[in-house]
Amino acid sequence: MANQKISTAVIRRLPRYYRYLHTLIDEGVERISSAELSRRMHVTASQIRQDLNHFGGFGQQGYGYNVRYLRQEIGKVLGVDHEHSMAVIGVGNLGKALVRSQDFRKKGFFVTALFDSDPAVIGRKFCGCTVQDTSNLINYLKEYPVDIGVLTVPRKNAEKLAAQLVEAGVKTIWNFAHCELELPADVVVENVYLVDSLMRLSYKDSHRTK
Amino acid sequence: MANQKISTAVIRRLPRYYRYLHTLIDEGVERISSAELSRRMHVTASQIRQDLNHFGGFGQQGYGYNVRYLRQEIGKVLGVDHEHSMAVIGVGNLGKALVRSQDFRKKGFFVTALFDSDPAVIGRKFCGCTVQDTSNLINYLKEYPVDIGVLTVPRKNAEKLAAQLVEAGVKTIWNFAHCELELPADVVVENVYLVDSLMRLSYKDSHRTK
């Protein structure tokens, strides 16, 4: 259960376990050994046991892992055992897509505030949430705080709006703008660089192992 | 210039170099040493030189790297020195966002076909492209092939439509559906699991180093 610096490689794998355990529950599987999970997920049993043991002894010798319990515990580790509120900054195509998606809501992530600077969008309603002018961002979020700020704005505005989020007290940012934000050390950021992803696909495409 | 299995860690970093070199060009920087780039990008100079040398000697002793030339060469490695056509399967919020985005077009990725199964969407036009019924997918793409298939459909339809893409001859898939596609070995896939990304952010949020 120790808190001694867990590598990002391990963290990257956690959501996949979480997801896979869900499909096991759907299949009605009650318990599973690391060996069986290894076969199904195409990772080594050693890695599974090592990964899980960073966070606690979730299994039982001679029995394996209880699927529901294990998923619940990984959920706790990932912090998806409770709800999160989000403010979406930039209600363009991508912003709208995120607001409307059921996927995040199902996992407990709810959009509670929308901001945009385009007068054509301000005042419009999406999923029960009215788009506000970004000039209200700091004041509004100071009064009605959110857990997560979602940046879906053009690159050139991203840095400024990120700073405003931080000023409003938001310390957790999901950034879709294609730039690297420079923020105080206590702010955590997860970047989604779709162009990078597409380029990696392009790389795989051109360097296909025949 | 060898083709001897380059690790994914290296590939993951390439788009970032590519991006950063662009900002250097914008700043009017003509040449740069690995030491200077190291300082600016917060990676070791050793790593930069190692990474680049997987693909060729792009630098010059005593001089450093020519910024334009280096960017161009990394572009070639990533396969963004030529255009790519894409078919988007699933014209929901996310699909629309991808079609309308300038970011991909600017990098040479053009959407040339749209498919959906919803009658309310079929026939509508986005960015000059008319949405076709997915039942036409195989026939159309056999006649008018694309380089990349983009899957922005609900999880439950993803596997079936991926198989149809493959049948139509598409061997490169950008998958946004939250599932792991099982496809022939010669098909390359890049997954974008937004829910996973959000969970990693949630993890960072709850395990913040105070």
Add this chain to the structure above:
DNA sequence: TAGATTGTTAATCGATTAACAATC
């Protein structure tokens, strides 16, 4: 209790960093 399987330590493998000879 015996068998199974974890938790955990030890061995291996790969990736990152350091060092330096080659060379522009």
Add this chain to the structure above:
DNA sequence: TAGATTGTTAATCGATTAACAATC
């Protein structure tokens, strides 16, 4: 030529895999 900086080999570090004692 001398100085600078790469390309590349060698050393270190960290992550993955293997092994096995602990234990349910």
